[in-house]
Amino acid sequence: MTKIKSADVFIIIISVLLIIFLFIRTYSHPQDSSELLVRVDDESWRFTLEDDRILHIPGPLGETEIHIQDGEIFVEDSPCISKICVAAGKIKRPGQWIVCLPNHIFISIEGTVDSGNGEVDDIVF
Amino acid sequence: MQKSNLRIIAGLFMIPAFLLQKNLILMAAQVIFIMVVAVIKGKKVKPVPVLVVLISVVLMNLLQVNGKVLFTIGSFSVTLGALKIGLDKALTLIGMLYVSQYMVSGKPKLPGRFGQLLSKQFLFFEHIVTSWKRPEKGKFIESLDTVLEEMEHIYPDTDLSNGETNILYVKKLEVVTESFFVLCMWVSFMVGLLDIFPWG
Amino acid sequence: MILETVRSMILSSEKTQSVITHIAILAAFSLFLSTVEYMIPKPFPFMRIGLANLPVIIGLSIFTLPELLLLTVLKIVGQGLINGTIFSYIFLFSAGGSLASMVMMYSVYKLMGRFTSFIGISIAGAMTSNAIQLLLAQFILFGSSIWIIAPPFLLMGFITSIFLGIFANVFTRKSRWYADLSTRKKAQDTPLRKTSGTEGGRNSHAEK
Numbered sequence: 001m002t003k004i005k006s007a008d009v010f011i012i013i014i015s016v017l018l019i020i021f022l023f024i025r026t027y028s029h030p031q032d033s034s035e036l037l038v039r040v041d042d043e044s045w046r047f048t049l050e051d052d053r054i055l056h057i058p059g060p061l062g063e064t065e066i067h068i069q070d071g072e073i074f075v076e077d078s079p080c081i082s083k084i085c086v087a088a089g090k091i092k093r094p095g096q097w098i099v100c101l102p103n104h105i106f107i108s109i110e111g112t113v114d115s116g117n118g119e120v121d122d123i124v125f
Numbered sequence: 126m127q128k129s130n131l132r133i134i135a136g137l138f139m140i141p142a143f144l145l146q147k148n149l150i151l152m153a154a155q156v157i158f159i160m161v162v163a164v165i166k167g168k169k170v171k172p173v174p175v176l177v178v179l180i181s182v183v184l185m186n187l188l189q190v191n192g193k194v195l196f197t198i199g200s201f202s203v204t205l206g207a208l209k210i211g212l213d214k215a216l217t218l219i220g221m222l223y224v225s226q227y228m229v230s231g232k233p234k235l236p237g238r239f240g241q242l243l244s245k246q247f248l249f250f251e252h253i254v255t256s257w258k259r260p261e262k263g264k265f266i267e268s269l270d271t272v273l274e275e276m277e278h279i280y281p282d283t284d285l286s287n288g289e290t291n292i293l294y295v296k297k298l299e300v301v302t303e304s305f306f307v308l309c310m311w312v313s314f315m316v317g318l319l320d321i322f323p324w325g
Numbered sequence: 326m327i328l329e330t331v332r333s334m335i336l337s338s339e340k341t342q343s344v345i346t347h348i349a350i351l352a353a354f355s356l357f358l359s360t361v362e363y364m365i366p367k368p369f370p371f372m373r374i375g376l377a378n379l380p381v382i383i384g385l386s387i388f389t390l391p392e393l394l395l396l397t398v399l400k401i402v403g404q405g406l407i408n409g410t411i412f413s414y415i416f417l418f419s420a421g422g423s424l425a426s427m428v429m430m431y432s433v434y435k436l437m438g439r440f441t442s443f444i445g446i447s448i449a450g451a452m453t454s455n456a457i458q459l460l461l462a463q464f465i466l467f468g469s470s471i472w473i474i475a476p477p478f479l480l481m482g483f484i485t486s487i488f489l490g491i492f493a494n495v496f497t498r499k500s501r502w503y504a505d506l507s508t509r510k511k512a513q514d515t516p517l518r519k520t521s522g523t524e525g526g527r528n529s530h531a532e533k
Contacts, residue, residue, distance in 0.1 A: 005442050008440075008490075010441075011445035015452055019476060026475065027476070035190055043194070044193075044194045046190040046191070046194055046202050136412065182467070185473075186467070189468060221412055222415060223409075224412060225411045225412040225416070242345065242395075243399065246399055250353040250407075267501075273354075274501070276350050277347075
């Protein structure tokens with residue numbers, strides 16, 4: 001009843017391919033977004049690592065200042081005496097963590113580890 | 126000032142007071158307020174689409190976790206920060222929609238030849254709506270043709286400005302009421318600046 | 326800049342008064358179709374079928390680019406006013422989508438018009454419109470999480486645009502009104518060609 005011409009088919013094919021590609025890309029891609037998880041006693045906070053941020057997390061001793069910068073996390077300052085948490089440096093991969101025991105603060109990175117990018121962190125003899 | 130353009134101007138004044146609002150609770154109040162005003166002016170508010178927009182925008186934004194975890198469903202955490210951002214965006218969207226509805230409720234007439242064309246468009250639109258009858262099975266396009274051809278002949282290319290001889294001008298009372306509405310929005314905005322309410 | 330083109334077009338329209346009327350007629354149909362679409366209940370208010378693009382598609386074969394632009398602008402502003410969305414983000418999305426889609430469809434029509442019916446044109450327009458709407462939604466409102474609904478959104482647009490294209494094909498073939506309009510338009514556009522044709526005929530006649 002209605003004529004379909006050659007370029008119609010061409011456009012249809014391109015569009016279908018595009019849509020299939022989008023479906024695959026969006027839905028089967030493993031969620032590789034890691035999250036920062038901060039826990040204090042029974043409260044928790046979660047943040048994405050994409051945006052640079054400065055967080056002030058309240059604990060029993062006071063506020064601990066945590067920085068998210070370029071996908072890395074470190075403790076800038078904390079009201080504890082020994083400041084081990086500050087000295088712990090930066091973490092950036094899922095599974096890594098920093099603790100400030102006096103202030104009851106537990107900082108970790110959660111997320112799926114891309115098996116393709118798995119690196120050896122440490123070799124212990 | 127022409128009556129039809131009063132609300133456009135009032136609405137324009139309302140917009141900064143709404144967009145710059147810091148406080149979420151007050152923003153929600155502004156949205157409810159403008160929805161009520163729109164209804165007073167004759168516009169309909171359909172609750173279902175509004176709710177759907179609200180929920181879908183908030184849900185989309187909750188996907189980007191950000192802030193204190195309020196509760197968790199399965200592996201999905203609802204965070205306070207993301208919730209605030211989602212509410213902010215959803216309220217902005219809905220609020221601006223109803224500000225537009227309010228602005229348009231006075232049946233504005235755009236000036237100039239484009240405005241005339243627009244009026245012509247609306248004239249034809251009304252014709253289509255009123256005179257297109259449900260077509261029979263096989264004659265859909267013919268019924269379309271009928272309406273289309275009708276429009277060509279019934280409305281010759283005359284200048285539509287003849288119909289505008291009854292330009293209504295605003296009465297003082299109207300200016301006062303619309304200004305009152307604008308004032309309410311601004312009061313809400315300024316209260317928001319004071320940091321009295323939470324969720325700011 | 327768009328406003329300038331539109332304004333200069335209207336100002337120079339003394340001769341083409343009836344073309345302007347036809348643009349207004351099609352624009353009015355756009356409004357009608359968009360009202361119909363609004364009344365169809367949909368899961369998401371954002372999922373648009375794009376019925377209102379049908380007059381633009383039909384107009385491709387009748388109007389010049391400035392005329393098409395005028396039609397699109399009328400359609401956008403008319404929809405904004407009638408739906409009362411004119412100062413909201415929704416208006417921005419639909420305006421962006423409509424303009425981008427019109428440009429794309431016009432390009433496809435001009436470049437590949439001989440090899441494609443309205444189906445292909447309609448699909449190209451719908452995909453462009455949806456893509457632009459997604460991009461605008463991402464930057465203005467939703468952030469990158471909008472792309473989660475992108476695949477079904479594009480799929481819906483793809484399917485509905487096929488039906489729109491089929492209808493446009495059928496309409497341009499069967500409609501009396503359209504046939505009148507396009508012959509009238511062709512006569513308007515080619516007065517010069519006729520005279521030079523007869524001259525050439527006379528010359529070749531004389532050579533014989």
